[in-house]
Amino acid sequence: MFSLALKNILFYKGRTLTTFLLSLCSTVLFVVYVAFMDGSHESMLKNSLSIYTGAIQVMHAGHYENPSYDTLLEDLPSVMQTLKEIEGIRASTPRLESFALLSSEEDSAGAMVTGIVPESEVLVSRLKEALVKGRYLDSEDSNRLYMGEELAKRLGVDLDDEVALVGSATDYSFAAERFQIIGLFKTGLFEFDASSAFVNKAYFDGLMLSEKMASSIVITVDDPEKAETVAEKISKELPEGTEVLTWKKLMASMVQAMEVDSLFGYISMGLFFIVVFFVIMIFGFINISGRIRELGLLRALGLRSSEILKLLLLEAAILAFASVLAGTVIGGYLAHFYELNPIIIKGMAETYKAYGIISDEVPTRFDLFTIAWNAMVVLLLNFLAIFYPVYYIRQFTPTEAMHHV
Amino acid sequence: MVRLEHVHKYFNKDTQREVHALDDVSLVIEDGEFTVITGTSGCGKTTLLNAIGALDSVDSGRITIDETEITKLDERERAALRLQDIGFVFQAYNLIPVLNVAENIGFIMKLQGYHHEAIEKRIREVAMILEMDHRLSAMPNELSGGQQQRVAVARAVAAKPKLLLADEPTANLDSKNSQRLMQMMKSLNEIEKTTILFASHDDYVMEMSRREIILSDGHVEKM
Ligand SMILES: Nc1ncnc2c1ncn2[C@@H]1O[C@H](COP(=O)(O)OP(=O)(O)OP(=O)(O)O)[C@@H](O)[C@H]1O
C-alpha cells in the first residue's frame, strides 16, 4: 500500500510538484516570517526594557497605579539585602522619583527628577550608554544633573549651565536647589528624553529627606522570559505591602501593541494560507477526479473502499510530511542563520529609534517550539485540503467509477 | 461451480426509465468451463457478469459460487470475495497505470499476502503463457492494446481464481490480436483448469468457446 502510494506520487508529477512546492514554500515563509516577527518584537521589548524599565520593579503597594510620597519603599537597606539573596536576579538598583519644576534663565519646565545610585544603575539600564555630551554621574556627585537632551533644549540650557529645581521633599516640605548640568543623554525615546533628569541619590536624599527610601527598585534578571518566576520568589521574600511588577505589566501598552501587530501578521498569513489551501485542494481534486476509473478498478479488483481512502490519505500524508519537513528544515535553517547573522538595513535604527530599535540589524528569533507549531499548521492545512476530494470519490460505486469518463 | 437461480436486476427501479436488465436468469456453470455469454448490445451481458463477480448487487434471486451465497454478502465481504476468488478482465483500462507489467500481474497476489518469491515465480509462469515475459518492466502506457489485455489476463489468473470473468476482452483488438488472446486463454483453461466466462459478441470468441449462452432482453434464450 505504501509503495503504491509512493508510486502514485511519483507518477502524477503535476499534482505532486505543485503540492510539494506550495506546501514547502508556505512552511518556509511561515517559519521565517514568524521568526522575524517574534525576533523584532522580542528585541524591541528587550531594548525598551534595557533602556530604563528593567525586567522587574519592586514598589510599595499602590505606588504603580498612583505614585505619591505616601507610597514609598522604606527601610531600603534591608530590602536590598533580601534581594541580593534571591536567585535569578542579575542586578538591582533603587530610584527615587520626584516631579519638580526646573528653571533656567530662559525657560522652565516640569520634569521627572530621579535620584539614582550611579554605579548600580549602570547594571540595569542604558542611561550611561545614552550619554551624548559631558559625563555620567558618579557617587561623589552633589548638585549635578544628568539631563535628557530634549529637556535641555526645552530649557535652553547646555552643558555646565545651571538650573534651579523647585519641588517638594518627601515630607511635603519645600525643597529647592541649584544644579549644574554635567551630562546630556539621548535614549531615542523622545518623551523620556524630554522630561527626565538624574541626580546622585546619595545627595538627592539629603535634599528630599528620603534617606533609606525609594520609589522603586529596578531589577534585571538572567532570563526575561522567566521574570514571572523570579517575581514570585521576590514577592515571597519581601514583607507585605510591597508590590512586584514584571515587564509584562510595566510595558503593558507595548506588549499589547505587539500582540495586535502579531495578530495582523497572523491574519495576513491566514489569508495566504486560505489561498494555499484551495490550490492544494484543487490540485488534489483534479488529480483524484482524473483517477476515478483507476480507483474504480482497484475496488473492482477487491480493495475495500476504506483501503482506497487509506491510499489517498497516505499519498496526501507522504506529500505533506515530506514538504513540511523540507520546509521546516529550510525555514528553520534560515531563521537560525539570520539569528546569528542578522540582515542589516542601513539607517533602520535611526528611523525607528522611537520604537526601541537600536541597531541596523533585523533581529530574528530561532525557536524550535514556534517552528514546530508553524509546521503543524501547514501539515494540518494539507490534510484538510484532501477531505473534499476524498469525500467526492467515495460516492461512486466500483462499476460507476469504471465507466466514468 | 456457479449457480444462478431466478436472478432479477433492475436499473432505475420504479421510475420512468426503469430497465429490467436481468429477467429471471437461472443457469449453472461447472468448474473448468470455457463459456461465452452472447447477445445483442444492451441485452444484459455486462450486468450478468458484474452480478456473478459480486461487483453489483441484484434485486432478487440467488447466486452461489461453490458454497458461498454471494447475494447475501455485504459490500466488505463482496470486496474480499472479488479479491480472493474472482479474476476480472474488462474491455479496457484494466491496468494500474503506475505499476509496471510485473507489478500489475503480481498485484492481486500481493494484496492476498503471498510471499515475495512465490509472486515472482508465478509472474514469470503466467507471463510465459501469455508471451509477456520479455516486457515485464514496461509501463502500461508503453504497451499496445493487445499486450495490455494479455497483462490483464495474466493478472486475473495469477492468483488462481475460482472463476475468471472477461467482459468483451477482445472488443478493442484487431482480429489477429483477438485470436492470439483467445488462444492463450484457451491454453490457460486447459493447463491451469481455470473456469472462464466471457461476455462477447466477437465471432472468434464464440467459435473458440465450448458453450454458448445467449441472452436476449435480460433473459436466457439459449443455454
Ligand atoms: N448503470 C446503469 N444505469 C441504468 N441502466 C443501465 C446501467 N447499466 C446498464 N443499464 C441498462 O441495462 C441494460 C443491460 O446493459 P448491459 O450493459 O448489461 O448490456 P450489454 O449486454 O453488456 O451490452 P453491450 O454489448 O453493449 O456491452 C441496458 O439496457 C442498459 O441500458
Ligand SMILES: [Mg+2]
Ligand atoms: Mg457490456
